[in-house]
Amino acid sequence: MMTLKLQVIIGIFLLMALFVIIYMIKKRSLDLKYALSWLLAIVFVLVLDCFPILLVKLSAALGVWAPVNMIFFLGFCFSLVIIFTLTVMLSRMAERVRKLSQAVALNEEKLERMSKLLKEREKE
Amino acid sequence: MKSLVIIPAYNEEKSILRTVEDIQKNAPEFDYIIINDCSTDKTLSVCRNAGIPVLNLPINLGIGGAVQTGYLYAKKNHYDYAVQFDGDGQHDAVYLQDMRDYMMQNQLNMLIGSRFIEKEGFQSSSLRRFGIRYFSVLIQMITGKKITDPTSGMRMADKEVIAMYADCYPKDYPEPESVVAILQAGKKVEEYPVIMRERVDGVSSISPMKSVYYMIKVTLAIFVEWIRRKEYKK
Numbered sequence: 106m107m108t109l110k111l112q113v114i115i116g117i118f119l120l121m122a123l124f125v126i127i128y129m130i131k132k133r134s135l136d137l138k139y140a141l142s143w144l145l146a147i148v149f150v151l152v153l154d155c156f157p158i159l160l161v162k163l164s165a166a167l168g169v170w171a172p173v174n175m176i177f178f179l180g181f182c183f184s185l186v187i188i189f190t191l192t193v194m195l196s197r198m199a200e201r202v203r204k205l206s207q208a209v210a211l212n213e214e215k216l217e218r219m220s221k222l223l224k225e226r227e228k229e
Numbered sequence: 230m231k232s233l234v235i236i237p238a239y240n241e242e243k244s245i246l247r248t249v250e251d252i253q254k255n256a257p258e259f260d261y262i263i264i265n266d267c268s269t270d271k272t273l274s275v276c277r278n279a280g281i282p283v284l285n286l287p288i289n290l291g292i293g294g295a296v297q298t299g300y301l302y303a304k305k306n307h308y309d310y311a312v313q314f315d316g317d318g319q320h321d322a323v324y325l326q327d328m329r330d331y332m333m334q335n336q337l338n339m340l341i342g343s344r345f346i347e348k349e350g351f352q353s354s355s356l357r358r359f360g361i362r363y364f365s366v367l368i369q370m371i372t373g374k375k376i377t378d379p380t381s382g383m384r385m386a387d388k389e390v391i392a393m394y395a396d397c398y399p400k401d402y403p404e405p406e407s408v409v410a411i412l413q414a415g416k417k418v419e420e421y422p423v424i425m426r427e428r429v430d431g432v433s434s435i436s437p438m439k440s441v442y443y444m445i446k447v448t449l450a451i452f453v454e455w456i457r458r459k460e461y462k463k
Contacts, residue, residue: 202288203290203294203400206286206287206288206290206294207286207290207294207297207298207301209286209287210264210284210285210286210287210298211284211298211301211302211305213284213285214262214282214283214284214285214302217282217283218282
C-alpha cells in the first residue's frame, strides 16, 4: 500500500497541475483541444490516488509489486502517448506550413507578373 | 514545347546572375525561375533588379521544399519539361537542349545529368564518391536500375514526373530518395553524361558534420520508398 503521506503529496501535485491547466485554458493560452489529453491523464491518476484500492487491484492484476510503481508507470505511459501525439501533430504542422509558404511564393510571383502587365498596358 | 529551368537559390547573390546568363545564352528556348529560399543576403533584390522571375519563399523550407515549389510552378503553368539546375555555378546550361532532345527521342520520364559516365570534370572528393557509389548500389539492389549519380542535382522531368513531384517531394537531401520513388512508379529514367564544375561561391549544403546524418537518413528513406512500392503501382 501507499503511505497516506505520499498519497497527499501526489494529490497536491496533481491538483496544482490541474489548476494551472484550467487557468491557462481560461486565459486562452492553451487550446482545449490539446489540453484534453493532459486533463484526462491527471483526472485518471487523481482517481487512483484517492482510491488506492483500485490501484492495488490493478497492480495485482498486472503483476506490479508496489502500487506506487503503478502510478509512476501509468504516468509514464500517459506522457509517452502525449509526446508521440505531439510529434505527429508537429509533422502535420510542418507539412501545412510548407504548403502555405509555397502558395504564398506562387501567388506573389503571379501578382508581380500581373502588375508588370498592368503597368505596360497603362503606358500604351 | 514549354520547358522550364528551376533554380533553387539560398544565398547565391554572387553567382545567380552568372547562372541565369549561362541559361539565356546556352539554352534560349528554356524559361527559368529562381526559387529564393528565404536567403539572408541580397539574392532577392539582385534577381528583382535584373528582372528575373522569382518565387520568393517567406520562410526557409530547405532544398526539398524549394525545388518542389518550382515543380508546383511548372505544373500550374503547364510546362512539358522542367529541369533542376543549381544556382551556384556547378551546372552547365549547354547540356539542357541536348538533354531535352534526348528525352523526347527516347520517350523518357526523367533524365539525370551524371558526372560519372564519362568521368570528366569535377568528380567530387573520394569520400563523397564513395557515398555516392553506396547509394548507387543500394538503389540498384532495390529497384534493379543502375543510377551512377543518384545525388546529382541536375535532373530533367517530363509532365508526369512534374505532377508527381509537385504532389510529393522529400524535404531534405531529396535526390536519391525521389529517384527511387519515380523508379518504383515504373517511370523511365536514364542518365546523360555531363561535366560539372566545382562550385564557384557558397558552400555545399552537406557539411562533414551532417554527412553521417545524411547517410542514415537517405538509407532509411530509400527503404521507406521500397515499403511504399505497392502504393506507386496502383
